[in-house]
Amino acid sequence: MTNFNTRLVHQPAQGDNGTGAVTVPIYKATTFEYPAVGAPIKDDYSRSGNPTRRALEDQLADLEGGCQGFCFSSGMAAIHAALAIFKQGDHIIVGDQIYGGTFRLLHQFFARWGLSITAVDTRDLAAVEGAIRPNTKAIYFEPVTNPLLQVTSVSDVARLAHQHQLLTIVDNTFLSPYLLRPLTLGADIVIHSATKYLSGHSDVSAGAVIVKGPALAQRVYFIQNALGAVLSPEDSNELARGVKTLSLRLDRQIANVKELVNYLRPRPDIAQIYYPGVKGLAGYEALQKEATGAGGVFSFELSTGVDPVRFVNQLQLFKLAVSLGAVESLVELPSKMSHAELSPAEQLAAGIKPGLIRMAVGIEDYRDQIADIKQALAKSRK
Numbered sequence: 001m002t003n004f005n006t007r008l009v010h011q012p013a014q015g016d017n018g019t020g021a022v023t024v025p026i027y028k029a030t031t032f033e034y035p036a037v038g039a040p041i042k043d044d045y046s047r048s049g050n051p052t053r054r055a056l057e058d059q060l061a062d063l064e065g066g067c068q069g070f071c072f073s074s075g076m077a078a079i080h081a082a083l084a085i086f087k088q089g090d091h092i093i094v095g096d097q098i099y100g101g102t103f104r105l106l107h108q109f110f111a112r113w114g115l116s117i118t119a120v121d122t123r124d125l126a127a128v129e130g131a132i133r134p135n136t137k138a139i140y141f142e143p144v145t146n147p148l149l150q151v152t153s154v155s156d157v158a159r160l161a162h163q164h165q166l167l168t169i170v171d172n173t174f175l176s177p178y179l180l181r182p183l184t185l186g187a188d189i190v191i192h193s194a195t196k197y198l199s200g201h202s203d204v205s206a207g208a209v210i211v212k213g214p215a216l217a218q219r220v221y222f223i224q225n226a227l228g229a230v231l232s233p234e235d236s237n238e239l240a241r242g243v244k245t246l247s248l249r250l251d252r253q254i255a256n257v258k259e260l261v262n263y264l265r266p267r268p269d270i271a272q273i274y275y276p277g278v279k280g281l282a283g284y285e286a287l288q289k290e291a292t293g294a295g296g297v298f299s300f301e302l303s304t305g306v307d308p309v310r311f312v313n314q315l316q317l318f319k320l321a322v323s324l325g326a327v328e329s330l331v332e333l334p335s336k337m338s339h340a341e342l343s344p345a346e347q348l349a350a351g352i353k354p355g356l357i358r359m360a361v362g363i364e365d366y367r368d369q370i371a372d373i374k375q376a377l378a379k380s381r382k
């Protein structure tokens with residue numbers, strides 16, 4: 001089994017299936033019997049290793065082209081584990097548009113640990129290089145950012161990181177291994193909020209870390225086992241089910257986004273569109289070099305003639321909710337929802353205008369999605 005879409009459907013065998021079951025069973029046992037004192041044993045305790053979770057971890061490692069995977073109870077638990085491999089006094093360079101929860105974890109938790117952080121626009125390699133200090137250990141970024149979909153080249157950053165013996169850590173939540181495989185482009189660690197595209201149905205909270213080599217695997221395994229924020233066997237099973245349809249869902253989501261962009265682009269109600277998956281829009285050329293698609297999230301700015309709050313309130317099919325990556329369409333207003341923690345000045349500095357709308361497009365019929373947008377626009381013109 002070599003091709004990606006086949007590997008999505010078939011989890012690596014765990015070698016203990018005497019029943020012929022075509023899916024990996026949910027192993028609820030928290031403890032596993034030793035044949036004798038000191039005898040070798042695959043698992044002894046479920047936090048340290050669970051066959052249902054391992055099937056998923058092995059599969060994600062394979063899909064990302066890594067050596068080992070680790071699953072956690074949320075994306076934030078995964079990010080925490082990946083960053084907890086560092087120590088007091090270490091310095092990390094991070095993208096200036098990273099997920100808000102990651103920013104909070106770094107500035108309000110890891111800063112207390114004695115980790116120092118410099119945020120830079122990772123699209124600007126000179127700025128990244130300029131931020132490197134003698135104690136810098138890693139560069140952490142999202143190749144496609146939220147909500148402006150800015151594109152950073154993984155191979156460019158990884159090349160610079162290698163020159164300075166730094167680790168490259170990539171949050172690949174927005175694209176998933178179907179569209180981008182950072183480890184094959186030189187990154188060392190890939191992180192997912194598996195709550196999003198990997199699970200795909202807004203019903204599992206999960207995270208994953210996939211590492212390139214065995215030395216990093218040992219460091220992340222130590223944290224996973226020591227801190228213990230592991231993914232439950234039940235959620236591992238649900239996540240594994242979601243993974244099987246990853247490419248089918250994303251193919252439809254990408255096709256739908258393109259229809260919506262084509263519909264919105266010529267309209268005077270729309271001031272700007274952010275989606276690097278369509279020619280002529282920012283980031284397209286950069287993304288083309290490394291990824292096979294731009295995913296199912298896009299953003300746009302309404303012109304001043306449309307009331308953004310009324311617009312999102314009027315949408316029916318697009319549910320007003322944060323999060324992304326699931327089969328149903330969601331809409332959010334970053335200035336009042338996902339990025340509300342930022343002051344108006346900070347929002348403007350980050351490019352988040354009051355009329356910016358972010359859509360996480362689902363797999364519904366695009367004609368219904370367009371009809372919903374059309375009726376909401378009609379009701380929200382000033």
Ligand SMILES: *Cc1c(COP(=O)(O)O)cnc(C)c1O
Nearest residue numbers: 074075076099171173193195206
């Ligand atoms: C949602 C998200 C996270 C956090 O993941 P949780 O599963 O919510 O803990 C991290 N990074 C990105 C890019 C996300 O979208």
